[in-house]
Amino acid sequence: MTQHQRLLIIDFGSQVTQLIARRLRELNVYCEIHPFNAVDAHFLEKFAPRAVILSGGPASVTAEGSPRVPQSLFSMGVPLFGICYGQQVMMEQLGGRVESGHHAEYGRAFIAPAPGHTGDGIFAGLFGDGREEVWMSHGDRVTKLAPGFEVIGTSPNAPYAMIANEAKGFYAVQFHPEVHHTPHGRIMLENFVRMAGFTGDWTMASYRSEAIRKIREQVGDRRVICGLSGGVDSSVAAVLIHEAIGDQLTCVFVDHGLLRQNEAEEVVTMFRDNYNIPLIHADRSDLFLDALDGVTDPEVKRKTIGRLFIEVFQKYANDIDGAEFLAQGTLYPDVIESVSFSGGPSVTIKSHHNVGGLPEKMGLKLVEPLRELFKDEVRALGRELGLPDKFIGRHPFPGPGLAIRCPGEVTREKLDILRQADAVFIDQIRKHGLYDDIWQAFVAILPVRTVGVMGDGRTYDYACALRAVTSVDGMTADYYPFTHDFLGETATRIINEVKGINRCTYDITSKPPGTIEWE
Numbered sequence: 197m198t199q200h201q202r203l204l205i206i207d208f209g210s211q212v213t214q215l216i217a218r219r220l221r222e223l224n225v226y227c228e229i230h231p232f233n234a235v236d237a238h239f240l241e242k243f244a245p246r247a248v249i250l251s252g253g254p255a256s257v258t259a260e261g262s263p264r265v266p267q268s269l270f271s272m273g274v275p276l277f278g279i280c281y282g283q284q285v286m287m288e289q290l291g292g293r294v295e296s297g298h299h300a301e302y303g304r305a306f307i308a309p310a311p312g313h314t315g316d317g318i319f320a321g322l323f324g325d326g327r328e329e330v331w332m333s334h335g336d337r338v339t340k341l342a343p344g345f346e347v348i349g350t351s352p353n354a355p356y357a358m359i360a361n362e363a364k365g366f367y368a369v370q371f372h373p374e375v376h377h378t379p380h381g382r383i384m385l386e387n388f389v390r391m392a393g394f395t396g397d398w399t400m401a402s403y404r405s406e407a408i409r410k411i412r413e414q415v416g417d418r419r420v421i422c423g424l425s426g427g428v429d430s431s432v433a434a435v436l437i438h439e440a441i442g443d444q445l446t447c448v449f450v451d452h453g454l455l456r457q458n459e460a461e462e463v464v465t466m467f468r469d470n471y472n473i474p475l476i477h478a479d480r481s482d483l484f485l486d487a488l489d490g491v492t493d494p495e496v497k498r499k500t501i502g503r504l505f506i507e508v509f510q511k512y513a514n515d516i517d518g519a520e521f522l523a524q525g526t527l528y529p530d531v532i533e534s535v536s537f538s539g540g541p542s543v544t545i546k547s548h549h550n551v552g553g554l555p556e557k558m559g560l561k562l563v564e565p566l567r568e569l570f571k572d573e574v575r576a577l578g579r580e581l582g583l584p585d586k587f588i589g590r591h592p593f594p595g596p597g598l599a600i601r602c603p604g605e606v607t608r609e610k611l612d613i614l615r616q617a618d619a620v621f622i623d624q625i626r627k628h629g630l631y632d633d634i635w636q637a638f639v640a641i642l643p644v645r646t647v648g649v650m651g652d653g654r655t656y657d658y659a660c661a662l663r664a665v666t667s668v669d670g671m672t673a674d675y676y677p678f679t680h681d682f683l684g685e686t687a688t689r690i691i692n693e694v695k696g697i698n699r700c701t702y703d704i705t706s707k708p709p710g711t712i713e714w715e
């Protein structure tokens with residue numbers, strides 16, 4: 197377990213629980229999210245948090261069998277902060293009362309200070325203009341406070357919107373301080389962690405040295421292999437592990453022939469030339485492209501690529517004597533066990549391609565030095581390790597590569613055209629200084645030919661779609677609002693510079709209902 201001061205977030209299944217963790221990490225506070233049903237008295241003792249936050253959630257404390265926290269939480273002597281459902285569960289378990297069936301409140305609300313309070317404790321610095329704007333999302337509400345609590349702020353529909361038991365360091369709110377729509381939510385969270393004695397010891401420099409120590413401890417004098425995709429996560433993991441164990445690490449970069457323009461060269465140069473990290477460059481494009489011949493179903497494409505990737509990787513890895521560990525760039529959002537109230541597995545939208553299945557098959561143990569980090573923290577760590585900014589800031593790129601940007605059949609001809617069009621689009625975006633404002637941008641080549649006219653001649657070429665989205669985590673996304681000038685200029689450049697494309701469209705679908713990739 198980490199040596200940092202730790203804050204525990206008990207998750208009751210709110211859609212925005214991860215945002216609590218994000219806000220705290222921004223304050224250099226180390227925290228972990230654990231689902232309520234995994235937190236018992238023993239867990240609390242072992243985790244030894246310096247403070248605990250209870251998240252919101254969809255359940256009603258008035259319903260039988262609804263989630264609770266271990267009663268021992270209230271006698272640990274650590275500060276608590278209950279949010280929405282977290283507030284209600286606190287009141288219920290400490291002797292207050294919560295009722296359903298009142299006027300539900302969703303969206304923006306204003307909190308007024310209770311008589312005699314202008315805000316102190318964790319509410320210090322609020323009510324500057326006499327009220328606080330907050331974001332509410334609740335059906336139930338507290339109707340009687342637990343002993344020892346007092347009201348700090350009220351809204352028309354939540355008379356106990358902000359409450360505190362200063363003596364015990366217990367605080368609770370009916371709204372969500374973690375969302376951006378509560379403009380001063382960050383102040384409350386910051387006050388809370390400072391009051392709980394957090395000194396902001398979660399920094400990338402400290403993470404780096406601690407991670408290096410842990411990797412050395414785990415690996416000893418044995419060998420590690422790392423599957424490199426050229427993406428930020430696996431690259432940062434590889435550089436970090438190399439710093440820890442040097443040449444005991446070998447990277448395997450499987451080139452499946454579905455990479456973007458110059459991508460393979462860039463990855464190989466960075467690892468071999470800049471870092472001197474042992475790297476096997478397995479160019480197996482023919483194997484992959486032959487296997488994809490005639491395949492049009494997106495899931496079959498994904499599964500074919502995933503299966504071959506594992507086979508190729510395994511073959512090269514077997515040649516590395518004494519490899520006992522597989523390094524992966526797993527991130528914290530992949531690790532968080534979200535609480536599912538709907539029960540049952542969620543539907544498979546797309547079979548994601550990763551090296552899952554390999555460790556058991558090959559009898560390898562995992563090294564996952566990024567397991568505690570969010571994506572932007574991985575980028576910060578990459579910078580700390582000296583990776584070039586241009587590399588760190590690269591847009592995410594999916595494991596199955598260009599195959600899923602080529603709806604219908606994947607051919608070498610289409611891939612060539614796609615690579616060129618994609619390079620022009622990205623060049624345009626960089627030239628206009630938009631690259632860092634965009635989560636991901638790419639071109640998809642469509643499986644239709646359309647008629648055009650160039651000069652005095654008729655053309656009959658492929659159509660393509662530009663896709664550019666903003667997103668926080670890839671789970672939801674909005675299309676990027678380019679200007680018409682930008683779109684016009686880009687379409688002209690693609691059609692003029694790329695032989696084989698004579699029509700260009702811009703995809704303005706958000707996610708949901710669309711997905712970011714086309715397949």
Ligand code: XMP
Nearest residue numbers: 547548549592593594595596670711712713
């Ligand atoms: P979708 O298309 O599901 O994509 O909206 C969300 C994000 O995930 C990326 N993506 C993948 N990444 N392996 C990956 O490593 C995959 O199989 C895969 N499929 C989609 C996609 O590029 C976007 O960033």
